[in-house]
Amino acid sequence: MAVLIPDVPKDCPNGERLVYEKLGRELPADWVVLHSLGLPRHETKIWGEADIVVLSSQGVYSLEVKGGTVSCSDGVWLFAGPGFKSYTKREDPWTQSKSALMAVRKSLCDANSAFKEVVFGFGVVMPFTRFDVAGTEFLPEVLLDKRSYREGMDQYIERLHRFWEADYASREGKTRRGLTPHQIRQARQILRPDLETALSIGGYLTGVESKIIQLTNEQIRVSRRLTANPRSVVRGAAGTGKSVLAMDRAKHLAGSGRRVLFLCFNRLLASHVRRSVAQEGISGLDVWHAHGLYREIIRRGGKEAELAALDESHPEFFARRFPEVAADALLSNGGEPWDVLIIDETQDLLTTSHFDVFDLLVVGGLNHGTWHLFLDPLQNIYGSDAEHAVETRLATAYPVLDELEDNCRNTxxxxxxxxxxxxxxxxxxxxxxxxxxxxxxxxxxxxxxxxxxxxxxxxxxxxxxxxxxxxxxxxxxxxxxxxxxxxxxxxxxxxxxxxxxxxxxxxxxxxxxxxxxxxxxxxxxxxxxxxxxxxxxxxxxxxxxxxxxxxxxxxxxxxxxxxxxxxxxxxxxxxxxxx
Incomplete structure (x- = not known):
């Protein structure tokens, strides 16, 4: 994990934050990534700013991030959300990134002439946008857009390195190099020097949190198995990262063009995930909490009177009767099933009646469809008999079974x-x-x-x-x-x-x-x-x-x-x- 300065970016669009955090997760530990670097020596502005600067053994790179939609009309560029108000600029993103890089290069070379031998380059990142417009002002070789955003950031920096190294060789006839470990530390102090400050509780917790929000090796192995198998059941205690894996799988499958239903038991969790999906601009991913989806299905199927006739205080209302009405509504109204079903908090829905509904929600049903279930067996509210009945039901689908044991949430x-x-x-x-x-x-x-x-x-x-x-x-x-x-x-x-x-x-x-x-x-x-x-x-x-x-x-x-x-x-x- 690269060193991020600051640990947590402030007052920036969500797209910019996501790119910054992805760089932190996926770049080597001895590299340094600076966010929102002020540039008093900017060549065209009294005070400029670089969105992100990467100090690495492969060179120094300034990245301009456009975390929303991008368009241009009559030389005026329009950048729109999500997560920030729309704004316009006369400069294209490549020119913005280049001018920021020149200010960074001047600061470093003025401080130490040895930096003149280093590879300096710029790049443009558009995580939510496909940009395939041709133009003399654009360098597609240094662009990372929606099409390739899922590639590792280490691969993107390597791509920038190859391009700019070749560019210098063609213009100067010699090879430039990356920063040495000593130069990375020196460049960091020149561009953003340390200050002697007291460590607050918030600052300490931020440092601790950075250790627990990344996927563990165990989760990475499970994630790979999920990719290779159409059906799986992932079990783990609280804090082992089930929700992280569930969302990662849902986003990946939606990104491949499939219609995905992400289902969970908790309404607040569903709202949180839905906002996250909207902010990231992900299409093809529908997020529902189970009871909300059931009520919508019942409304569309014209079964509201049957639901209203039931007593919600009855012990079996949520476990059996509510999902039975939803299943009847699906059978009578049809409705197009989703290509993929992902369920978080499955332990709260662990009855055969709920699984009758799930069977109708996914193409191919539970036996032949694509689905992934995530559950905490310690929180099973329906007991071992219900769990055994569901396991028997799922056995004919031959799902892959995985266990998570590493705690990646809590200290x-x-x-x-x-x-x-x-x-x-x-x-x-x-x-x-x-x-x-x-x-x-x-x-x-x-x-x-x-x-x-x-x-x-x-x-x-x-x-x-x-x-x-x-x-x-x-x-x-x-x-x-x-x-x-x-x-x-x-x-x-x-x-x-x-x-x-x-x-x-x-x-x-x-x-x-x-x-x-x-x-x-x-x-x-x-x-x-x-x-x-x-x-x-x-x-x-x-x-x-x-x-x-x-x-x-x-x-x-x-x-x-x-x-x-x-x-x-x-x-x-x-x-x-x-x-």
Whole structure:
């Protein structure tokens, strides 16, 4: 993984951020990638800026990123979203990238003449756009557009290196070289020198997070097997990266021109994935949460009266009766099935009635279609009998079975704390070290509210961003510890489940149940008085595992002994595993 400076880009379009993060993931560890580099020595502007600069053993490259649609009329270029307001320029992207490169080259060569022997080049990246217009101003050799964006960034830099090395050889009659390791460090200090600063909590967590958001070798192997097989079942505990793999598979198959249905149980997760798909400009990928899709199918099939006649409080409504009506609607109305079915959180849909619906949603059905299921067997709410019936149903389709064991979401401290409180062990393999996760014990409700205020203020003043923080409760907000509390640390408190209420700049609140499938860098867990109670264990396991880097649990003083008992039991389980 290359060194990214800064670790997290700020105030930039999503397309630019995605390219920057992809460079970080796919370039060698001793290379340096700079984002939004200010250029006071720009040749045509008082102050210029390079979107991205790569310092590498293959040379120095300035990249201009256009993360939306690109068009040109009468010499005026129009660049449009998603993720930013449309704007126009007289300069084409190649000229912008070239002029930024010249300013970078001047800064380096003025500081040290040895940089004059280095390969300098520029490139243009359009991740969401196919650009195949011919023109004397355009260099297709240095363009990375939608057609080839999935190729590794290391391959793209190698392509730039070959082109610019040949260009220099033809113009100068000699070969230029890349940067030495020493020159990479020197160039980095010239262009963006280090400052002596104190390390904030937010800065530390960002560094820790960079270690856990990449695919592990285990996930890469599983991903390759998914590519090679039309049907698979991937099992893994919380934090092992099932959702990451599910989305990666869905995007890849949609990118190959197939109609893909991404289905999950959680409405918030579906909304999150849907926004991500829209921002990336991916076509052919439909995202639904299961109950929302069922209601739409029933509406189209004219079965709304049958659904309305059912009692939603009946124990079998969601497990059997609701999907049965949806299946009837599909049979009566038909409807075009999808080419591929990808289901995340399958454990929440693990009944034969749900699988009757799935069989109708994909071309070829479950026996002959293309589908991939991702599930956490520890969160199976329907029990072993239902799981056995589904496994028997799927056996005739001969799916590939895979297990994920590496934790690529949580730090070791988060995984341990969530395991202690819930009594259900998260994966610990390859989880990186992070900050200690502290319980906050309190007496009265006013004492708890003051401590929550103090904690949130501390986190925000230590560079933890609001978008990286969430308060999770085992209860609805109206029944939670913060019921009636409108503001925290001077910010409004908004419920993620209420899309009309939620706004940027708010402290996010959600129930643990509604937050399944999502994650945040920092989780503040409240209403934890039921630690150790078996009926709450699964909810605690699902909710607390949403924290990537830091977990603070608010526990009443009366439950202190329960936590100690849970910690002792966790230690004993760990001792047995180590034998």
């Amino acid at each position: 070791r401290q988060v995984a341990a704390q969530a395991s202690i409180i819930s009594g259900i062990d998260l994966a610990m393999n390859n989880a990186p070290d992070g900050l200690e996760c502290e319980n906050v014990f309190y007496g009265s409700r006013p004492d708890a509210l003051q401590k929550i205020q103090d904690l949130v203020e501390k986190l925000l003043s230590s560079d933890v961003r609001l978008c990286d923080l969430v308060i999770l409760s085992t209860r609805q907000r109206s029944n939670s510890l913060i019921a009636g509390l409108e503001r925290l640390a001077g910010r409004p408190v908004c419920d993620l489940g209420n899309e009309e209420e939620y706004a940027d700049g708010a402290v996010a609140f959600s129930t643990m149940h509604a937050f399944k499938g999502l994650e945040r860098m920092v989780v503040v867990a409240i209403d934890m008085q039921d630690i150790g109670a078996s009926q709450w264990a699964m909810l605690h396991y699902a909710g607390l595992s949403r924290a990537r880097c830091l977990l603070h649990a608010f526990v009443p003083n009366g439950s202190t002994h329960r936590y100690r008992r849970q910690a002792t039991a966790f230690g004993e389980r760990a001792r047995i595993r180590s034998k």
